[in-house]
Amino acid sequence: MRATSATIRAVNRMTAHWAADGLAPEALAKGTAFSAAGLWPLLAFLADGACGPARGELEDALGMRADEAAEAARGLLGALARIRGSSAAVGLWVRPGLEVHGQWAAGLPDATLGRFSGDDEADKKALDAWATERTGGLIPAMPLRLDKATLLVLAAAQAVRTKWLSPFQETGLEPDDEGPWAGRDLVGLSRRTSLLDRVGVTETPTGRLTVLHVLGNTGVDVHLLLGEQDAAPGAVLAAGIGILSGTHQVVPGYRLPLGEPGPGLNVRNVRAGDRDHVLSVTTSPFSLTAAHDLLATPALFGLTSATDAGHGHFPGVSDAPLAVQQANQSASAHFTAEGFQSATVTAFGAAAGCAASATPYVVRHIRLVLDRPFGFLTVHRTSRLVLSAGWVAEPVDYAPAERDDEDYDYDDYDDYDEES
CATH class of the missing domain: 3.30.497.10 (Antithrombin, subunit I, domain 2)
Structure with a gap:
């Protein structure tokens, strides 16, 4: 059935x-x-x-x-x-x-x-x-x-x-000076990939929406959604579901214009030592x-x-x-x-009842930073069924002596190489 x-x-x-x-x-x-x-x-x-x-x-x-x-x-x-x-x-x-x-x-x-x-x-x-x-x-x-x-x-x-196909590294996160998380010393998660289509931008009735696909090794992915500063959380989440239904069309990372084409994004051409393009992501754990x-x-x-x-x-x-x-x-x-x-x-x-030194290659470099409140959808990749959704309003403050990272024993699942 x-x-x-x-x-x-x-x-x-x-x-x-x-x-x-x-x-x-x-x-x-x-x-x-x-x-x-x-x-x-x-x-x-x-x-x-x-x-x-x-x-x-x-x-x-x-x-x-x-x-x-x-x-x-x-x-x-x-x-x-x-x-x-x-x-x-x-x-x-x-x-x-x-x-x-x-x-x-x-x-x-x-x-x-x-x-x-x-x-x-x-x-x-x-x-x-x-x-x-x-x-x-x-x-x-x-x-x-x-x-x-x-x-x-x-x-x-x-x-x-x-388990993520490509894990993140724990790092620091310094939010933009104008956002609601400004001035706080935060825990961040970062990673790099050459797969530019993991990120994209769509136009919605409440403005531009940036979506990042974080792929899991069980056929379940998490879509991180960053809207405009004044976009309502419900509108951001609804727009993310609109992408799944085809109501909103996403422009993938490799087709985005240079500059700041979407919330949290910066796209530029840089000189590099190899031919691979780069998508660099920093987000907040939750x-x-x-x-x-x-x-x-x-x-x-x-x-x-x-x-x-x-x-x-x-x-x-x-x-x-x-x-x-x-x-x-x-x-x-x-x-x-x-x-x-x-x-x-x-x-x-x-x-x-009742960054590298100048080299021969010019590649595209996309940087995405989610340093203010954002939404998420947990999505079954093939059917596009939304399994859960939510809104991340508060980040994790960096306090090394107090942080107790929980072990979820993800090793029950096989590892895959996202770049393959």
């Missing part, structure tokens, strides 16, 4: 809408990460069991008919599980006495199915253990509270890990965690009617009247010199 192009477009569209309209200003101010790929399947399974206005609203949010969405979700989860270094899992837990329709539960692919013991503290520990196990420890807790009113929990976990209350913007996710406890909305799930009580996502993302890791756990709780 595979994710169709229609499913990928629907998930990426939800990512763009979430970036533009669903991120709280305070989350963007400190940096955030999120994943529509981890949310979309759960909404699809809810839509499959919904009726009335809740079903219609979920269809609008999904961009797909409810009677097609569950099958599409199974294909999406299967595709996520087949990506090297990636995993995806679904879990369903119900309160004793609540009977769930077998046909609906059977449609949850390879799901963990369980019943609560009645001891809320013990049950919460079991849910937390599931989240920890399914994300390799990146998400240590299920992102919801558990109480007697919670009759059903439906959750999805997604994790991805990749380690982000985020928590999202999806019910803060329920219309964005098709959950407005589904939260009305005065009615039951999911007769396809259970004969008992159910309404969405909680809808949350926990996310993390880590960009280091060696590679990238991200993970999300999304959960719904349902309750009852």
Whole structure:
């Protein structure tokens, strides 16, 4: 079972809408990460069991008919599980006495199915253990509270890990005097390559956007997005997704004009000792965690009617009247010199309703410096599915005595030579 192009477009569209309209200003101010790929399947399974206005609203949010969405979700989860270094899992837990329709539960692919013991503290520990196990420890807790009113929990976990084809070197980063990070002594990551098409520039409604592709050895890449100084974070992320859909066309590095053709870029011709062109990149590492209350913007996710406890909305799930009580996502993302890791756990709780010297060669030299807030997209290279996204608002201050670099054991994956 595979994710169709229609499913990928629907998930990426939800990512763009979430970036533009669903991120709280305070989350963007400190940096955030999120994943529509981890949310979309759960909404699809809810839509499959919904009726009335809740079903219609979920269809609008999904961009797909409810009677097609569950099958599409199974294909999406299967595709996520087949990506090297990636995993995806679904879990369903119900309160004793609540009977769930077998046909609906059977449609949850390879799901963990369980019943609560009645001891809320013990049950919460079991849910937390599931989240920890399914994300390799990146998400240590299920992102919801558990109480007697919670009759059903439906959750999805997604994790991805990749090692850069060409690693970065840790270095210093001295931001431009005019940016929000100016005057700070920062940790930076730098590397050089002769592959100029790793960087490009596109024109968007909010100005020019520079995009850098950092390739991983599992078929998963991270796109770093640097917009104009005054561009809104949501607009930058949405424009990055527009590149994937073909809405915005990118001019690759080898076709960029000399000068400063895009944010953070400088392009010039220099004399060098060999014929290879040079793309030099300096960026900031990041380690982000985020928590999202999806019910803060329920219309964005098709959950407005589904939260009305005065009615039951999911007769396809259970004969008992159910309404969405909680809808949350926990996310993390880590960009280091060696590679990238991200993970999300999304959960719904349902309750009852009522430079060189001169030489013979002249080559192109492109320098990109990301020394102010920027966005990122984690993208499956072949399908162009956005696995996660986020905004890096705060850099890492250079403090050698205090820094404790974490070892993510990327050596589980083979090394490749990006230049080959």
